[in-house]
Amino acid sequence: MNRSLSSPISENYFRFAGPLVDVLHCVYIQSPLQTPTDHIGKMMPSYAEYVEQIAKLQSLAEAARKDEINGAIKTIKDLMQLHGVTVADLSSARSTKATKAKGSVAAQFKNPETGETWTGRGRAPRWLVGKDKEQFRIAN
Numbered sequence: 001m002n003r004s005l006s007s008p009i010s011e012n013y014f015r016f017a018g019p020l021v022d023v024l025h026c027v028y029i030q031s032p033l034q035t036p037t038d039h040i041g042k043m044m045p046s047y048a049e050y051v052e053q054i055a056k057l058q059s060l061a062e063a064a065r066k067d068e069i070n071g072a073i074k075t076i077k078d079l080m081q082l083h084g085v086t087v088a089d090l091s092s093a094r095s096t097k098a099t100k101a102k103g104s105v106a107a108q109f110k111n112p113e114t115g116e117t118w119t120g121r122g123r124a125p126r127w128l129v130g131k132d133k134e135q136f137r138i139a140n
Helices: 008-028 047-083 087-095
Strands: none
Touching: none
16 A cells, blocks of 8 residues: 555545554455454354354243243232132133124115115215105104
8 A cells, every 4th residue: 555645635544544444454355265353353253153152042032031921920820819819700801891782773764666775874875865854764
C-alpha cells in the first residue's frame, strides 16, 4: 500500500483507516489453506461446534421450561387448596355462561302475488318499496 501521498486528506485517511484495512486484509483475504479466524486471530468455531452448542442450549431451555411448568403447577395447586377449588369447579364455571340461541326470524310481510316474504329487518324488498307495509303484514 502506498502511503506516501502528500495531501492532508490522504494522511488522515491512512492514520485512521490504515490499521482497519490491515485487520480486514488479514481476516478476509487469506489463502484457502488457512483456517478461518476472527478479527482478533482466534480460530472460529466450525459448523459441528455450532450444532453441538445449539443442542446444549436446547436441552438447557427444555429443562428450564419443565422447571417453570412444575413451579406453575405447584402454585396453581396451592391456590386451589387455599380457596377450596376443585377441578370439577373449574369445568362447571365454564358451562354456567348463558348462551343465546340463534334462530331464524319469522316473516312478517308477504307479497300475495309472488309469495315472497320479508322479516321486516334489513332493506325492504322491491315489491314493498313505496307501498304501505301494513297491507302486506302477515296476520298472526
